[in-house]
Amino acid sequence: MYKLGVRLFDHSYPIYIEKGLFDEIGSYIKDVAKTKKISIVTDSNVDRLYGEKLVDILQKEGFNIKKIVVEPGEKSKSFATFERVLNEMLDFSMTRSDLIIAFGGGVVGDLTGFVASSLLRGVDFVQIPTTLLSQVDSSVGGKVAINTNYGKNLVGAFYQPVGVYIDPNLLKTLDQRYLADGMAEVIKYGCIKDKNLFYDLLSYSEKEFDKNIEKIIYTCCNIKRIVVEKDEKDTGDRMLLNFGHTIGHAIEKYFNYESFTHGEAVALGMYMITKTAETLGDTSMGTSEVIKEILRKYSLPVLIDLKDRDKVLNAIGLDKKNIGKSLNIILLKEVGQSYIKKIQLEEIEKYIEFN
Ligand SMILES: NC(=O)c1ccc[n+]([C@@H]2O[C@H](COP(=O)([O-])OP(=O)(O)OC[C@H]3O[C@@H](n4cnc5c(N)ncnc54)[C@H](O)[C@@H]3O)[C@@H](O)[C@H]2O)c1
Secondary structure: OEEEEEEOOOOEEEEEEOOOHHHHHHHHHHHHOOOOEEEEEEEHHHHHHHHHHHHHHHHHOOOEEEEEEEOOOHHHOOHHHHHHHHHHHHHOOOOOOOEEEEEEOHHHHHHHHHHHHHHHHOOEEEEEEOOHHHHHHHOOOOEEEEEEOOEEEEEEEEOOOOEEEEOHHHHHHOOHHHHHHHHHHHHHHHHHHOHHHHHHHHHOOHHHHHHOHHHHHHHHHHHHHHHHHHOOOOOOHHHHHHOOHHHHHHHHHHOOOOOOOHHHHHHHHHHHHHHHHHHOOOOOOOHHHHHHHHHHHOOOOOOOOOOOHHHHHHHOOOOHHHOOOEEEEEEEEEOOEEEEEEEEHHHHHHHOOOO
16 A cells, blocks of 8 residues: 655645555545535446446445446536536535545546536545546646636646545556556656656566556656645646647647547657757757657657648747747756756747658
8 A cells, every 4th residue: 555645735635556445445435524425426438337336335334425427538528517517416415515526537537626626616525546647647736627619628726636546456447548648647757757767667577567556656646746745836846747748739739639649649749859859958868769668668659740840830839929938848857857948939849850
């Protein structure tokens, strides 16, 4: 069992990581629930696999449960789903003392956290993350949001959970592509803050990886904890977590969110920016080669064909009206050491490889 405590200015909460923890979830929830009423939000995939078991366990502990199931995927981070989930909770007569459980990946976590922050001006919620990405990243740190027609995550809040309960065994049913997606973020933590994590990941056999999964998740959550404790509202150090993301987001947008998953785009972004940064003297030589090696090992892409220069730059927000504005990019000195570099928006062109 690995345990962490996130200590913020006015709020602290534990993160538990253990294989098989889900079987004991009843006793964890009993510790944080102030009443016997709980709303669970999950998506239909997670519900099919684990929904009945969660409800059973909690009912055996005497809880009165309302389970709300949303469609899987990004489309559920919408105003329409947000409203439906809130209405179902109001219909269940939730009070401010009751508890909400986010049971799923990052989509369910972000949506449910935002619901929890809004319902009756704030109801306690816990995260039971079920994807690798949500176990190492989105369930920790309190950023909750939905998407709008103007872009992703534009309406939301900083709203921390009262507990995060991570069972790596739940990942056994996760699709390979989503596992790789989460691995991009795991590798990112190694790149920005932890050389040992990086080289351990590079050396692990498949069996060793599985054996060490709790420690890997713990290491990632701990890095996120440290960064978030220093900069909860994302005005400084928390930006380091965006390594690979500026170019990654542009790649996702360039291909209309159809060709690459978020993790794949981040992988491409991490490799590309490090390779170009080496030639510009910002990063020590050889760093991009080991990043390429580790990304390949974990089935993530490194090669991309970006032909339309204007379209790429546009996706980064570089159009005439933004010339002269500044942009913070995240670079590595070397593996395990990252820094923020302020550049003029138009300089980003130097960090992108076009074909
Ligand atoms: N709040 C944050 O700090 C933060 C950080 C990073 C990403 N995010 C957000 O996270 C979201 C992506 O999260 P995600 O990658 O977890 O995607 P997701 O929630 O869409 O889950 C991916 C897929 O896996 C399925 N699934 C979930 N758990 C499963 C399991 N145990 N077994 C089998 N299938 C399972 C889901 O039904 C879904 O189809 C994005 O919306 C992104 O904006 C938020």
